[in-house]
Amino acid sequence: MSSATIVSAASLRMRTLSSALEAVPDAVIVFNRDGRILLLNQAAQTLYGFPASVAEGSIVDDLLATRHPHGLQSIRDNLAASGSWKGDVYRRSSTGAELKIGLEWTLDCDEAEFVVERSWDITRLTAIAEQARTASHRYENVFQAMAASFWELDFSEVRRMIGELIRNGVSDLAYHFHNDEKWLEEALRNTIVLDVNQKTVEIFGAESREALIGGNIISAWPSESRHLFADALLHAVRKEQRLSAETVLCRTDGSLFDALFTVCWPPGHEGNGSVLVGVIDITDRKRSEAELIAGEARYRELFQAxxxxxxxxxxxxxxxxxxxxxxxxxxxxxxxxxxxxxxxxxxxxxxxxxxxxxxxxxxxxxxxxxxxxxxxxxxxxxxxxxxxxxxxxxxxxxxxxxxxxxxxxxxxxxxxxxxxxxxxxxxxxxxxxxxxxxxLNISERVAAETALAEVSKSFAHHTRLALLGELTASISHEINQPLTAIMTYGAAAKRLLERPQVDKGKLILIHDQIVADARRTAEVIARTRTMANGQGTDKTVVKLSTLVGESMKYAEHELKMNSVRLSMVFSDEQLTVAVDPVQLQQVLVNLALNAIQEMQKVPHTRRSLTFRTFAEADRIAIEVKDTGLGIPVENFHRLFDNFFTTKATGLGMGLAICKQIVEAHGGELSAHNAGDGALFRIILPAGD
CATH class of the missing domain: 3.30.450.20 (PAS domain)
Incomplete structure (x- = not known):
C-alpha cells in the first residue's frame, strides 16, 4: 500500500473519530507519536480553554505545560511497553491556572500510530480528599499529640440511669446528683473509657493506654471533686454543649493534682452516648499563680512601705x-x-x-x-x-x-x-x-541651702569688712616706722635751720632720707593693697646680701637708739633669690624691729641681732636671731595669728603679715627658741 493511501485512510479515521468523540463527556485528545495534537473534542476545549484552531498542530505537552513527578519520559516508556498508561499529571489551562489531571493514554497502532488521551479534572476531588485527610490528621494531633489528656467516654449507661430517675418521678435532678452519693458513685462506675491519648497515660501515671481503656473513671475522681461530675451530668441533661472548670483529680497512685477539666458533647454523638473529656495538669500554673499572688502582695507591701x-x-x-x-x-x-x-x-x-x-x-x-x-x-x-x-x-x-x-x-x-x-x-x-x-521631697534641704546661701552672703560681707580692717591695720603698722623716721628727720632739719650757720650738706642728706622714707611708705601701701586684693607679686632676682643690707638701713635708727649690735653673716654673697624686694624688706624690717623691742627687756650689753644666710639644696635660708628672753612656750601656737600680740601698744598684725608674704613667695616662716633668744627662719626658693 502506498504512503498516500495510508494518509488518506488515516484522515478518514480522524474524521470518523472526531464525530464520535463529540458525544463523549470526558475530555479527549488525539495526538501522534511525536505529541502533535491531531484533534480534540469540545470537552477538552472547555477543560483546557484552548479552541481547536489553536490546539491542533501544537505539541500537547508544550501547549498544556504537562509535568509529572517522575518525568514525562517514564510515561512514554510505559506507554510504548504496554500500549497504555493511567495516572495523574499537572497541567496549565489557557488562563494559567494549574490543574491536576487524571489521564488515561491508549496507543492505537493500526497502520499509523496515534495516542488517544482521555482526561478529567481531579483538582477539586484532590482538595476534598486533602481536606478529609487533614481533618483526620488534625483530630489525631489533637487527640494524641496535644499536651493535654483526652478521654473518649461511653456515657450511654449513665444516660439510661438518668432516664430511669425521670421515669421514677425525680424532678429535681440537681439536688439528686449532688446529694445521692451512692447514685453518683454508681454513675462514675458506669462511665466507661473508650479511648485515651498518650498524654493521659503520662498525667495520670497509668501503665499504658490499654490499662485504662475498658475501665471506668471512678478512681480519677476524689470525693472533693465529685460535685463537678454532678454538674457535668446536669449540663448533659440540659443539652449544653460543654462544661469547663478547675478541679482536683487523682492519679493512679492516689496523689492529687490541680486540673482544668473540660467535657463536651460533640454534635452527632447524642445517639451513641459518647462524650469527649479534656484534662490539663495546671499544678505548675497554680503554683505560679500562688507565687505571683505572693509576689504581688510583697510588691504591694514594699510599694506602700x-x-x-x-x-x-x-x-x-x-x-x-x-x-x-x-x-x-x-x-x-x-x-x-x-x-x-x-x-x-x-x-x-x-x-x-x-x-x-x-x-x-x-x-x-x-x-x-x-x-x-x-x-x-x-x-x-x-x-x-x-x-x-x-x-x-x-x-x-x-x-x-x-x-x-x-x-x-x-x-x-x-x-x-x-x-x-x-x-x-x-x-x-x-x-x-x-x-x-x-x-523625694527635698523642700527642707532646698530651704536650708537657701538659708545657708543668705548666711554665706552675710558672712562674705562681714569678711570683707574684717579684711578691710586688717588691711588698715597692716598699712598703719607697716608705715609707722618710715613715718616715724620722716618725723625724726623733719625735727632734725628744723634744728639745723634754727642754727646761725646752716649746714647745707646735712640738710640735703636729711632731705634725701625723708624722700626715701616717703617713697618707701608709698610702696608699702601699694604692695599691701596688692596683697590684700590677692594679686600676684612682681618678683625680681636680687642678691640676698644686698636685700638684707638695704633692709637694715630702715632699722638703723632703732638699732642705734636701743644699743643693739647688728651682725650679718653671708655664706655666699652671690646667693640670689626671686622675690618682691619691697615686700621681703617689710618682713626683714618687721622681724628686726620685733627683736629690738623684745631685747629692751635685757641689759644693753647683751643686745645683739644676727642675720645669717645660707643655701639648702635648691632653697635658701635667712635666719634672724636675737639675744632676748625667747618666745614663751604657750604663745607658739598663736604666734602668727591675726591680732595676737604681747605688746601693750601692738596690733598683732606684724607676724601674720610676714607669714602671708613669705608663703605668697612659695616659702615658709617658722619660729624657734635658740640658746639665749628667739630664732626666726625664712626658707625661700633660690633665685635663677
Whole structure:
C-alpha cells in the first residue's frame, strides 16, 4: 500500500473519530507519536480553554505545560511497553491556572500510530480528599499529640440511669446528683473509657493506654471533686454543649493534682452516648499563680512601705504620640517642641496616674490616693518644672536608660514642692506602656541651702569688712616706722635751720632720707593693697646680701637708739633669690624691729641681732636671731595669728603679715627658741 493511501485512510479515521468523540463527556485528545495534537473534542476545549484552531498542530505537552513527578519520559516508556498508561499529571489551562489531571493514554497502532488521551479534572476531588485527610490528621494531633489528656467516654449507661430517675418521678435532678452519693458513685462506675491519648497515660501515671481503656473513671475522681461530675451530668441533661472548670483529680497512685477539666458533647454523638473529656495538669500554673499572688502582695507591701514617693504612670497614650512623631521622621524632639510648644501640654494630658503609694499621697498633700489616681500629670507641674518635664520626655523618646533631676512640682492645693525625680524604665514596663517614677521631697534641704546661701552672703560681707580692717591695720603698722623716721628727720632739719650757720650738706642728706622714707611708705601701701586684693607679686632676682643690707638701713635708727649690735653673716654673697624686694624688706624690717623691742627687756650689753644666710639644696635660708628672753612656750601656737600680740601698744598684725608674704613667695616662716633668744627662719626658693 502506498504512503498516500495510508494518509488518506488515516484522515478518514480522524474524521470518523472526531464525530464520535463529540458525544463523549470526558475530555479527549488525539495526538501522534511525536505529541502533535491531531484533534480534540469540545470537552477538552472547555477543560483546557484552548479552541481547536489553536490546539491542533501544537505539541500537547508544550501547549498544556504537562509535568509529572517522575518525568514525562517514564510515561512514554510505559506507554510504548504496554500500549497504555493511567495516572495523574499537572497541567496549565489557557488562563494559567494549574490543574491536576487524571489521564488515561491508549496507543492505537493500526497502520499509523496515534495516542488517544482521555482526561478529567481531579483538582477539586484532590482538595476534598486533602481536606478529609487533614481533618483526620488534625483530630489525631489533637487527640494524641496535644499536651493535654483526652478521654473518649461511653456515657450511654449513665444516660439510661438518668432516664430511669425521670421515669421514677425525680424532678429535681440537681439536688439528686449532688446529694445521692451512692447514685453518683454508681454513675462514675458506669462511665466507661473508650479511648485515651498518650498524654493521659503520662498525667495520670497509668501503665499504658490499654490499662485504662475498658475501665471506668471512678478512681480519677476524689470525693472533693465529685460535685463537678454532678454538674457535668446536669449540663448533659440540659443539652449544653460543654462544661469547663478547675478541679482536683487523682492519679493512679492516689496523689492529687490541680486540673482544668473540660467535657463536651460533640454534635452527632447524642445517639451513641459518647462524650469527649479534656484534662490539663495546671499544678505548675497554680503554683505560679500562688507565687505571683505572693509576689504581688510583697510588691504591694514594699510599694506602700517605701519612704520614697512612688507614682505608677500609664504612658500608653504618650507612646502613641511618640510613635506618631517617629513615623513623621522627628529625630530631635526638643527642636520639634520649640516649633510646636503645644506638644508639652498634650504629653502631660496623655500621661495618666495609675497608682501612688502613701508617701506620694503625703508629698502631694492629697487626702487619699483616689484624689490623684486617674488624673493626668498636668496638675503636678509648676512653670519652673517645665524644663525638667521636657528633658524627661527627651529621655523617654530616645530610650535613655534612666533619668534623675531636681525640680519643682505642685501639691494638689497648688503650693510648690521641691522634689528629686528619678525613673529607670525597664523594657517590660515600657512594652506595657507603664513607668514607675520615684520622688523625694527635698523642700527642707532646698530651704536650708537657701538659708545657708543668705548666711554665706552675710558672712562674705562681714569678711570683707574684717579684711578691710586688717588691711588698715597692716598699712598703719607697716608705715609707722618710715613715718616715724620722716618725723625724726623733719625735727632734725628744723634744728639745723634754727642754727646761725646752716649746714647745707646735712640738710640735703636729711632731705634725701625723708624722700626715701616717703617713697618707701608709698610702696608699702601699694604692695599691701596688692596683697590684700590677692594679686600676684612682681618678683625680681636680687642678691640676698644686698636685700638684707638695704633692709637694715630702715632699722638703723632703732638699732642705734636701743644699743643693739647688728651682725650679718653671708655664706655666699652671690646667693640670689626671686622675690618682691619691697615686700621681703617689710618682713626683714618687721622681724628686726620685733627683736629690738623684745631685747629692751635685757641689759644693753647683751643686745645683739644676727642675720645669717645660707643655701639648702635648691632653697635658701635667712635666719634672724636675737639675744632676748625667747618666745614663751604657750604663745607658739598663736604666734602668727591675726591680732595676737604681747605688746601693750601692738596690733598683732606684724607676724601674720610676714607669714602671708613669705608663703605668697612659695616659702615658709617658722619660729624657734635658740640658746639665749628667739630664732626666726625664712626658707625661700633660690633665685635663677
Amino acid at each position: 517605701m519612704s520614697m514617693g512612688l507614682v505608677h504612670l500609664d504612658t500608653r497614650q504618650l507612646w502613641r504620640i511618640f510613635d506618631r512623631l517617629k513615623q513623621q521622621g522627628v529625630e530631635d524632639l526638643r527642636a520639634y517642641i520649640e516649633i510646636n510648644p503645644d506638644l508639652i501640654l498634650e504629653a502631660m494630658e496623655s500621661t495618666i496616674i495609675a497608682e501612688v503609694n502613701n508617701a506620694a499621697v503625703a508629698l502631694y498633700g492629697a487626702k487619699c490616693a483616689e484624689e490623684l489616681v486617674g488624673e493626668s500629670v498636668k496638675g503636678l507641674w509648676s512653670p519652673k518644672g517645665i524644663p525638667t518635664f521636657l528633658r524627661a520626655l527627651e529621655a523617654g523618646y530616645n530610650f535613655m536608660p534612666g533619668f534623675e533631676e531636681e525640680t519643682e512640682q505642685l501639691r494638689v492645693d497648688g503650693t510648690p514642692v521641691a522634689v528629686r525625680m528619678s525613673f529607670n524604665p525597664s523594657p517590660t514596663l515600657r512594652e506595657q506602656g507603664r513607668l514607675l517614677v520615684g520622688l
